[in-house]
Amino acid sequence: MKNIFNLPLSTLLVTACVLCACGHPTEVSVLSPDHSLAFTVHADGNGALSYQVTKDKEPVIDASRLGFVLKDQDTLASHLEIIGTRSYSKDETWETVWGEEKFIRDHHNGMVISLQEKGGSRRKMDLEVRVFDDGFGFRYCFPEQPALEKFAVADELTEFNFSGDHDIWWMSRSTPYYEAYGQKTKMSQLDTAYTPVTLEGQDGRFYSIHEAALTNWAKMNLVPSGEHGMKAELTPWSDGMKVYAEAPCSSSWRTVTVSPDLAGIAASRIMLNLNEPSKIKNTSWIKPGKYIGIWWILHKFQYTWHDGPRHGATTKRTKEYIDFAAANNIQAVLVEGWNKGWAGDWMRNSEGFSFTEAYPDYDFDEVMKYAQSKGVQMIIHNETGANTNHYLKHIDEAYGLYQKYGMHYVKTGNVNMLMDGKEEHDGQYAVNRFREIVEKAAHYQICLDEHEPVIPTGVNRTWPNLMTHEAIRGQEHDAWETDGGNKPEHQTVVPFLRGLAGPTDYTFGTFDYSNPANPQCRVRTTLAKQLAQYVVIYSPLQMASDDPSAYRNVKAFDFIRDVPTDWYCTKVLDAVIGDYVMTVRKDRNSEDWYLGAITDENKRTLNASLDFLDAGKTYLAQIYADGPVASNESNPTSYSYSELKVSKGARLQLKLATSGGCAIRFKCLE
Numbered sequence: 043m044k045n046i047f048n049l050p051l052s053t054l055l056v057t058a059c060v061l062c063a064c065g066h067p068t069e070v071s072v073l074s075p076d077h078s079l080a081f082t083v084h085a086d087g088n089g090a091l092s093y094q095v096t097k098d099k100e101p102v103i104d105a106s107r108l109g110f111v112l113k114d115q116d117t118l119a120s121h122l123e124i125i126g127t128r129s130y131s132k133d134e135t136w137e138t139v140w141g142e143e144k145f146i147r148d149h150h151n152g153m154v155i156s157l158q159e160k161g162g163s164r165r166k167m168d169l170e171v172r173v174f175d176d177g178f179g180f181r182y183c184f185p186e187q188p189a190l191e192k193f194a195v196a197d198e199l200t201e202f203n204f205s206g207d208h209d210i211w212w213m214s215r216s217t218p219y220y221e222a223y224g225q226k227t228k229m230s231q232l233d234t235a236y237t238p239v240t241l242e243g244q245d246g247r248f249y250s251i252h253e254a255a256l257t258n259w260a261k262m263n264l265v266p267s268g269e270h271g272m273k274a275e276l277t278p279w280s281d282g283m284k285v286y287a288e289a290p291c292s293s294s295w296r297t298v299t300v301s302p303d304l305a306g307i308a309a310s311r312i313m314l315n316l317n318e319p320s321k322i323k324n325t326s327w328i329k330p331g332k333y334i335g336i337w338w339i340l341h342k343f344q345y346t347w348h349d350g351p352r353h354g355a356t357t358k359r360t361k362e363y364i365d366f367a368a369a370n371n372i373q374a375v376l377v378e379g380w381n382k383g384w385a386g387d388w389m390r391n392s393e394g395f396s397f398t399e400a401y402p403d404y405d406f407d408e409v410m411k412y413a414q415s416k417g418v419q420m421i422i423h424n425e426t427g428a429n430t431n432h433y434l435k436h437i438d439e440a441y442g443l444y445q446k447y448g449m450h451y452v453k454t455g456n457v458n459m460l461m462d463g464k465e466e467h468d469g470q471y472a473v474n475r476f477r478e479i480v481e482k483a484a485h486y487q488i489c490l491d492e493h494e495p496v497i498p499t500g501v502n503r504t505w506p507n508l509m510t511h512e513a514i515r516g517q518e519h520d521a522w523e524t525d526g527g528n529k530p531e532h533q534t535v536v537p538f539l540r541g542l543a544g545p546t547d548y549t550f551g552t553f554d555y556s557n558p559a560n561p562q563c564r565v566r567t568t569l570a571k572q573l574a575q576y577v578v579i580y581s582p583l584q585m586a587s588d589d590p591s592a593y594r595n596v597k598a599f600d601f602i603r604d605v606p607t608d609w610y611c612t613k614v615l616d617a618v619i620g621d622y623v624m625t626v627r628k629d630r631n632s633e634d635w636y637l638g639a640i641t642d643e644n645k646r647t648l649n650a651s652l653d654f655l656d657a658g659k660t661y662l663a664q665i666y667a668d669g670p671v672a673s674n675e676s677n678p679t680s681y682s683y684s685e686l687k688v689s690k691g692a693r694l695q696l697k698l699a700t701s702g703g704c705a706i707r708f709k710c711l712e
């Protein structure tokens with residue numbers, strides 16, 4: 043074989059090559075570092091460009107199409123030849139600014155496969171593939187070339203054809219902002235699914251499909267195709283096109299993780315590894331933490347966002363929240379409804395929002411200075427009504443003002459079906475708009491909590507000031523949703539579906555279950571499950587959602603006060619999606635461990651093996667469990683607190699009530 047394919051000897055060990063008559067290989071394979079996964083690209087110059095994947099030599103993804111339908115051009119998906127390859131390998135460990143783990147290993151074999159059409163205008167396209175031991179990612183790259191300059195993608199043809207009609211957990215795209223329940227069906231029964239999707243394979247394996255580094259492209263959704271497959275369905279522009287591009291450019295990475303168990307799916311860091319390292323050099327101002335806020339009382343309709351007799355965000359109330367935060371290891375206070383623009387139909391009149399001018403009963407300067415004096419950060423709320431034109435016009439003035447007071451957090455809201463009255467929330471337009479805001483925020487040293495965002499794809503590695511996102515059917519639905527509140531199964535699905543995409547601003551922590559304005563609606567979990575979720579559902583910014591009055595003199599609040607939001611490492615000990623989850627995490631800044639266990643509508647007993655604890659140390663287990671009479675239906679707030687000295691290897695039996703939970707801090711004693 044001639045060495046035009048740039049395959050160094052080390053890579054030949056991991057690369058199979060089949061040549062066609064004209065000397066071009068028709069197939070190239072990339073193996074994972076442990077050789078268990080093989081990703082093979084097939085391009086014979088005639089038929090369709092495709093790939094297939096084997097795991098332990100068994101086919102897991104059968105021949106699946108690759109390529110694009112382009113506007114006013116021939117389809118770029120067949121008659122392609124492999125004209126060159128460039129292989130590389132990496133084994134590096136990098137340190138996260140914040141996250142579920144302090145150190146992440148990036149270990150993969152990669153290859154850029156250069157493709158060119160055999161005839162016609164001889165357009166070129168590269169496929170870049172990276173294969174890890176626990177999955178793979180690939181993306182399309184369009185090199186600079188006269189035959190393909192500016193172009194429009196009418197359809198992406200990428201398929202994922204599995205070896206069987208596996209069970210799949212998915213969120214329907216018919217629900218906006220990703221605020222959908224996860225549901226389980228056969229793959230063939232999907233309508234249009236957001237990614238991530240998680241498959242429970244008939245072959246005993248779990249798979250998760252998502253994407254990484256979504257940048258200047260449209261979000262990938264999935265529709266059923268073929269016998270047991272799915273096809274990419276990019277979110278379109280309002281004119282029906284999917285992506286407007288100009289070479290050189292590339293798509294986001296399509297990712298598939300593979301594992302024999304859910305713990306492996308949750309532990310995969312492929313998405314983060316496929317994103318670029320931080321573009322922010324000095325990250326000292328980017329700090330994870332907990333927050334309370336003038337928020338739940340608004341969603342319970344006790345107080346209003348707009349000014350008037352029941353205005354929530356008054357100077358007095360905000361200062362009380364700041365005092366509570368300062369005294370209780372809560373780093374920040376969110377304040378919603380402080381600024382002008384909330385009266386009337388704000389979704390329609392989003393131009394009326396000011397991001398600098400406060401209502402008369404909220405003294406912006408006084409509150410900011412007070413927070414500063416108490417060492418508390420303000421999370422300043424900017425609802426835009428999805429009017430990013432208006433927001434970007436005022437963003438410099440707003441972020442500049444917040445920075446002047448030493449404040450580093452903004453929560454953005456984008457409530458409205460269309461961005462700027464025209465485009466969907468995760469089409470290419472929105473992806474670019476959201477990125478512009480993240481970059482602006484970085485410039486002013488602002489960390490973002492985005493609501494109604496584009497779902498995360500690991501971009502927070504590159505922009506660690508993009509801290510957390512809603513993109514979830516979160517706890518606000520427990521205040522007013524017509525179905526009476528999130529069903530108990532929901533939180534056991536989140537870590538293995540939406541949660542796989544990244545930080546989730548779910549906002550648990552409700553202790554007061556009364557809801558006078560909407561008595562048929564409430565948090566459908568026990569109080570102990572509220573606590574356990576701080577461990578089970580990850581976000582570097584976690585809210586304690588209730589009003590401080592609900593926490594005063596309540597023992598259970600000690601857990602919220604203690605629990606960190608930044609971790610040294612994380613392990614799922616046991617889980618069945620939709621039934622129960624038990625997760626442990628080690629604090630990044632101490633020797634303490636935390637355990638969270640939650641269940642669906644069924645009560646159950648879980649056995650926790652404390653093998654994860656560090657050897658040779660003794661811990662005080664501070665256990666917040668469902669009380670003996672606790673039940674989601676009739677006694678959700680009953681809980682018990684107990685203490686026990688334990689060390690590595692001990693066993694604990696956790697009794698969970700219906701929609702119950704158990705939260706444990708393992709405080710290291712020596």
Ligand code: NOJ
Pocket residue numbers: 337378425455457493494512518
């Ligand atoms: C929806 C957000 O999810 C919620 O947190 C916020 O309070 C409202 N929009 C108002 O902006």
Ligand code: CA
Pocket residue numbers: 219221493494512
């Ligand atoms: Ca929302």
